[in-house]
Amino acid sequence: MSFIGKTGRLIGLTALRQLVSDSMAIDMGSASTLIAVRGRGVVVDEPSVVAVNKVNGEVIAVGIEAHKMQGREARDVTVIAPLVDGVVADFERTKTMLDHFVRKARSGLSHFSRRAIMSVISEVTQVEQRALLAAAEEARITRVYMIEEGQGAAIGAGVPVHDEHAAAVVDIGAGTTNVAAIISGSIIASRAERIGSSDIDLAIMDRLRRHRGLTIGVQTAERLKLELSSAIEPEEPNKKINVRGRDVQTGSPGAVDITAAEVYTITLPIIRRIAEEVRSMLTELAPEVAGDIYERGLILTGGGALLEGLPQYLQRELDLVVRVADDPRFAIVRGLAQLYEEPLLLRRVSRTEAHPLMDTEATAFET
Ligand SMILES: Nc1ncnc2c1ncn2[C@@H]1O[C@H](COP(=O)(O)OP(=O)(O)OP(=O)(O)O)[C@@H](O)[C@H]1O
Ligand SMILES: [Mg+2]
The missing domain is CATH 3.30.420.40 (ATPase, nucleotide binding domain)
Incomplete structure (x- = not known):
């Protein structure tokens, strides 16, 4: 008999219910991970990064805490994004990261989740999908429905x-x-x-290094995009920001001014x-x-x-x-959560056959 089955006999079903948190919707993106819990809304919104000790490989921080270290890591620390371009690039770290966020999303005493709906990009491969399922299993989720991003996005956008x-x-x-x-x-x-959107950040970094002789960090590039970038002719083309980084030639700290007009020319090819x-x-x-x-x-x-x-x-x-x-950032996770109200549609559109990952007795109290 499974752990849940045995425990159920010992402590009764009502108490057991408290050990199991409600249904989750998970949108694990390359930049951020969002988790919504049915009835509680979005409970996790954190950067998809982990900080790792380079010496022993141990994960020392996840999400917001790891993001704070990014670009300013101590000698033995490296901050990595386990998901690249929407798919799992580092399997072990993806597992650790998802486990961490799912624990945060659970409330009080709960240790298990009945089920989760996860989004995947439309051209996800079988291997990539299996990696996500394995990560969900590690996070002790009993059933996983994989839904294409587009479906979640449409429902979340009100279609x-x-x-x-x-x-x-x-x-x-x-x-x-x-x-x-x-x-x-x-x-x-x-x-x-x-x-x-992060390709705009990379293009800004590349341009500054090659044309202005300044190497800047990813976070500085993103900040520059948020403050100056535009897909149409900027209203104030001469508006400028002083950015700091490292001089390419001397290696010393340095700074240059960059204008909205220059950022616009960098943004346009990506758009x-x-x-x-x-x-x-x-x-x-x-x-x-x-x-x-x-x-x-x-x-x-x-x-x-x-x-x-x-x-x-x-x-x-x-x-x-x-x-x-x-x-718009929350559209997918919102749409995934709404799918719980449409059980027939959920079953029809799920890419995985309500994949039972663990002992299915945990689903005995599905409502
Ligand atoms: N106000 C803004 N203006 C411009 N870009 C923004 C703004 N707010 C967020 N972004 C950009 O949106 C991107 C994050 O979007 P989102 O959270 O949808 O990505 P993700 O789901 O993690 O990634 P993906 O779906 O590609 O795996 C970042 O590149 C961020 O810089
Ligand atoms: Mg996304």
């Missing part, structure tokens, strides 16, 4: 699940752009490309590539579907959708009405 007309959603994350056409909660077509991806996906759609989307336009989700001027840029380039979902 009705019983809609007979098609809708198109573009999720721009840190490492990936996921484009999906949806009808009645199901995917008609979808595509994931490994380009996202153009994203627009091309969206356009090319849209051209593959059947005429009726294309007609619905022409009428209704595109919905943007993900943190990348918050870039200044992006909806206007895409609207102009694609000749479609573009709107940004409310709180």
Whole structure:
């Protein structure tokens, strides 16, 4: 008999219920991990990074704590992102990270979770999917439903699940752009490309190193993007920020001024590539579907959708009405959580057959 079965006999079902936390929705992205718990909303919103002791390999901090060390690590410490471009790049650290966040999401006495809905990018491979399932098992989740990002994003952005007309959603994350056409909660077509908002950060770093002789850290580059970057001609092209880093030639600390106009020229090629991806996906759609989307336009989700001027840029380039979902960073996790209210749809669209990961007696008290 399993641990849960034995414990159930000893302490009774009511007490046992307290050991098991409720259903979770997990959106583990390359930049941040979000967890919502049914009835409690979003309870975890932390950077997807871990700090590791280089000498013995031990994980010393996860999430916000590890992020604080990033770029300013002590000699023996390295901060790594276990997920790259939306998929598992470092399996062991992904397991440790998910376990840590899931523990945080559980309340009080609970040690197990009945079930979790996790998002995956649309072109996830079997190997990548198995890595996520194994990580969920390590975090003591009994059942996992894997849902494509596009479905979660559409529901979270308010597209009705019983809609007979098609809708198109573009999720721009840190490492990936996921484009999906949806009808009645199901995917008609979808595509994931490994380009996202953090490519703007990398382009800024590259440009400053090569043209201005200054090496800057990832966090400085992201801050510069948040403050100055725009997908349309900046209103104040001469607005500038003094950025600090290390002089390429001398290796000493240094600083340069960078203007909004310069950041705009760095941003544009990345945004153009994203627009091309969206356009090319849209051209593959059947005429009726294309007609619905022409009428209704595109919905943007993900943190990348918050870039200044992006909806206007895409609207102009694609000749479609573009709107940004409310709180776009949370759209996917919100949509995943809403799927608990649609059990038939959840079963129909899950990529995994309600994958039982542990002893299924824990599901005896599913409501
Ligand atoms: N106001 C903003 N303006 C521009 N970019 C922003 C803004 N807010 C967040 N971002 C960017 O959005 C990205 C994070 O988005 P999100 O949380 O959706 O990514 P993710 O889900 O972790 O990544 P992925 O889905 O690619 O794995 C970061 O690159 C961040 O810099
Ligand atoms: Mg994401």
